[in-house]
Amino acid sequence: MNKTPIKLSDGRQLTYYDTAAGGRRELADGRTLSAVNSTSELRCDPFLGAWVIYATHRQDRSYLPAAAECPLCPSRDGHRTEIPAADYEVVVFENRFPALTASPAAELANQSGQRRGLFTARPSAGSCEVVCYTSDHRESFAQLSHDRVSLVLEALIDRTAELAARPGVEQVYCFENRGREIGVTQPHPHGQIYAYPFVTPRTERVLASVHSYFRRTRRNLFDDVLAAERADGSRLVLAAQHWTAFVPHAAHWPYEIHCYPNRRVPDLASLSPDERHELADVQLDLLGRFSRLFPEPAPYIAAWHQAPVRRGRRHFALHLELFTVRRTSDKLKYLAGSESGMAAFASDVIPEAAARRLRELAR
Amino acid sequence: MNKTPIKLSDGRQLTYYDTAAGGRRELADGRTLSAVNSTSELRCDPFLGAWVIYATHRQDRSYLPAAAECPLCPSRDGHRTEIPAADYEVVVFENRFPALTASPAAELANQSGQRRGLFTARPSAGSCEVVCYTSDHRESFAQLSHDRVSLVLEALIDRTAELAARPGVEQVYCFENRGREIGVTQPHPHGQIYAYPFVTPRTERVLASVHSYFRRTRRNLFDDVLAAERADGSRLVLAAQHWTAFVPHAAHWPYEIHCYPNRRVPDLASLSPDERHELADVQLDLLGRFSRLFPEPAPYIAAWHQAPVRRGRRHFALHLELFTVRRTSDKLKYLAGSESGMAAFASDVIPEAAARRLRELAR
Numbered sequence: 112m113n114k115t116p117i118k119l120s121d122g123r124q125l126t127y128y129d130t131a132a133g134g135r136r137e138l139a140d141g142r143t144l145s146a147v148n149s150t151s152e153l154r155c156d157p158f159l160g161a162w163v164i165y166a167t168h169r170q171d172r173s174y175l176p177a178a179a180e181c182p183l184c185p186s187r188d189g190h191r192t193e194i195p196a197a198d199y200e201v202v203v204f205e206n207r208f209p210a211l212t213a214s215p216a217a218e219l220a221n222q223s224g225q226r227r228g229l230f231t232a233r234p235s236a237g238s239c240e241v242v243c244y245t246s247d248h249r250e251s252f253a254q255l256s257h258d259r260v261s262l263v264l265e266a267l268i269d270r271t272a273e274l275a276a277r278p279g280v281e282q283v284y285c286f287e288n289r290g291r292e293i294g295v296t297q298p299h300p301h302g303q304i305y306a307y308p309f310v311t312p313r314t315e316r317v318l319a320s321v322h323s324y325f326r327r328t329r330r331n332l333f334d335d336v337l338a339a340e341r342a343d344g345s346r347l348v349l350a351a352q353h354w355t356a357f358v359p360h361a362a363h364w365p366y367e368i369h370c371y372p373n374r375r376v377p378d379l380a381s382l383s384p385d386e387r388h389e390l391a392d393v394q395l396d397l398l399g400r401f402s403r404l405f406p407e408p409a410p411y412i413a414a415w416h417q418a419p420v421r422r423g424r425r426h427f428a429l430h431l432e433l434f435t436v437r438r439t440s441d442k443l444k445y446l447a448g449s450e451s452g453m454a455a456f457a458s459d460v461i462p463e464a465a466a467r468r469l470r471e472l473a474r
Numbered sequence: 475m476n477k478t479p480i481k482l483s484d485g486r487q488l489t490y491y492d493t494a495a496g497g498r499r500e501l502a503d504g505r506t507l508s509a510v511n512s513t514s515e516l517r518c519d520p521f522l523g524a525w526v527i528y529a530t531h532r533q534d535r536s537y538l539p540a541a542a543e544c545p546l547c548p549s550r551d552g553h554r555t556e557i558p559a560a561d562y563e564v565v566v567f568e569n570r571f572p573a574l575t576a577s578p579a580a581e582l583a584n585q586s587g588q589r590r591g592l593f594t595a596r597p598s599a600g601s602c603e604v605v606c607y608t609s610d611h612r613e614s615f616a617q618l619s620h621d622r623v624s625l626v627l628e629a630l631i632d633r634t635a636e637l638a639a640r641p642g643v644e645q646v647y648c649f650e651n652r653g654r655e656i657g658v659t660q661p662h663p664h665g666q667i668y669a670y671p672f673v674t675p676r677t678e679r680v681l682a683s684v685h686s687y688f689r690r691t692r693r694n695l696f697d698d699v700l701a702a703e704r705a706d707g708s709r710l711v712l713a714a715q716h717w718t719a720f721v722p723h724a725a726h727w728p729y730e731i732h733c734y735p736n737r738r739v740p741d742l743a744s745l746s747p748d749e750r751h752e753l754a755d756v757q758l759d760l761l762g763r764f765s766r767l768f769p770e771p772a773p774y775i776a777a778w779h780q781a782p783v784r785r786g787r788r789h790f791a792l793h794l795e796l797f798t799v800r801r802t803s804d805k806l807k808y809l810a811g812s813e814s815g816m817a818a819f820a821s822d823v824i825p826e827a828a829a830r831r832l833r834e835l836a837r
């Protein structure tokens with residue numbers, strides 16, 4: 112893997128990732144962008160114990176631009192984009208309208224937050240990055256080559272390491288939102304990386320369950336769930352040499368797949384070369400099934416759950432959670448009163464039936 | 475309030491609520507509906523400690539029917555609906571496609587769930603009801619009369635009492651989803667009541683925070699947050715004699731209002747006559763502001779948080795949470811990778827700015 116870091120004209124970092132050395136990439140951003148005054152603030156909800164991110168500069172970000180105006184395509188004469196080069200393989204850059212921004216180190220010193228009575232707030236830390244998978248505007252992740260998926264994985268691992276080393280970063284989250292139905296504002300195939308200045312509410316909850324299970328049984332909950340799913344079999348989607356994918360017994364979404372390496376590791380960087388190699392096949396296989404579920408490709412969220420940077424690493428198991436918000440070919444699963452108001456999910460699709468359907472869609 | 479309970483032809487319960495006695499309502503359902511084989515199952519997610527509801531018979535429920543086919547309008551010649559009467563004020567009936575159903579008492583005996591290793595499942599209990607606010611298909615809650623809002627409130631209180639008394643019911647939740655953007659399948663103005671056979675994940679989390687705060691301070695978190703918001707004032711939307719509405723300091727949604735009675739009570743039934751009377755004004759005021767926020771009425775979720783039926787009642791504070799998923803006149807707030815994947819919310823709107831805007835929209 113060859114890595115070429117450059118600076119965009121407003122000071123943001125961009126990195127080209129190429130399979131071979133020597134493919135020299137454009138270093139200069141031909142645009143003159145004014146610096147964006149990015150500030151974000153964190154506030155803690157005292158009832159949910161959850162940090163909420165406020166980033167008011169984001170209201171003006173571009174929203175479903177026409178293909179000719181795509182800011183993630185390579186630059187060409189008359190259309191300079193976020194990527195200065197005329198072509199690229201994989202490129203990662205800082206979002207111009209990030210939800211999370213890095214604050215000066217002095218502001219971060221008080222990590223516990225400024226308390227004004229019950230109102231806890233603190234300056235933000237962290238970063239939001241965009242990962243372009245291909246220069247081809249019309250491709251999708253499911254259509255990438257095996258080598259390209261491997262290159263994306265190496266880019267995610269490289270970015271995770273750099274972001275995790277930054278002061279104040281507590282968790283690095285690599286994910287892809289795909290489809291207008293879930294609010295994707297840029298149709299160009301891309302993922303995102305959020306470096307959070309806190310352990311996310313979901314991961315906090317999972318770690319609490321894992322620790323409580325360990326205290327009770329001296330066993331690891333991730334290991335036991337994976338073993339139980341493999342033994343039961345009724346919800347398995349695929350069982351490869353190094354990876355297992357299944358619909359969880361209590362799936363929250365109509366079609367939801369959890370994909371684990373058979374050997375528990377805390378993060379992507381800890382995967383062996385063999386595990387990485389097979390992962391590319393597995394990802395293409397699973398996303399291919401999602402694209403065949405309905406007449407049109409399913410909108411999805413693909414979420415890499417990695418261990419937090421500083422704690423819970425010994426017990427956490429890296430895994431991918433993949434789900435679609437579509438429940439039939441023409442109906443979406445909305446998060447309405449029960450889900451959004453009470454976090455009580457109701458699903459129309461029994462997990463065993465979802466798994467059966469996903470098994471049938473193998474190629 | 476006058477109450478007329480009847481049975482629909484498939485055995486479901488329907489209740490007419492009228493302001494005056496004597497307005498005799500149609501007792502017979504002229505249709506011949508086959509009984510729906512409603513079964514639902516609960517499964518517990520071992521990582522999130524949350525029950526998920528599966529109700530597979532729901533896939534066929536009607537989805538955005540044409541106005542002439544509306545099942546919530548009064549019956550007329552040639553169009554028999556869910557409501558046999560030719561007119562009504564408020565009517566509540568069991569959903570024909572409920573997410574939650576009552577299981578036989580014998581099945582409920584084992585409330586702790588059948589464990590198959592890590593896979594905990596149990597038969598469901600509970601109920602899903604529909605609350606029609608008006609026979610006028612084109613009205614909205616914000617357009618109801620004060621008397622009608624009061625009648626809706628009395629209906630919710632009556633239904634909450636009946637549902638809370640059923641075996642296996644742990645929490646009764648009254649809410650309204652409004653707007654196609656959040657998945658409302660019936661545009662006729664209506665709310666819903668879910669009687670859950672568990673304390674919802676959100677309420678569990680809130681109770682844990684409230685109990686932990688009490689252990690630390692011997693004080694009530696709801697009381698202290700309400701007092702702090704009233705003292706701060708920058709996020710207040712309205713302060714009436716008996717009710718206070720504010721945008722919470724760490725709001726999760728672009729426009730979110732929490733509305734509390736100034737006297738802490740566990741549920742709607744505990745409100746005094748004066749508090750009930752003023753509540754109707756307050757609800758109409760707040761929903762009126764929501765309807766003026768954007769050129770078109772904002773889609774919203776209005777959620778009544780009542781104390782669980784059997785525990786946490788001493789510390790819980792009844793309140794209404796009202797929020798819209800719209801962030802500007804033409805943009806929605808989607809729950810994508812960060813929110814759906816990690817429960818980490820990012821918002822573009824600072825709560826103080828949202829409150830200022832909502833104060834300006836007073837009539």
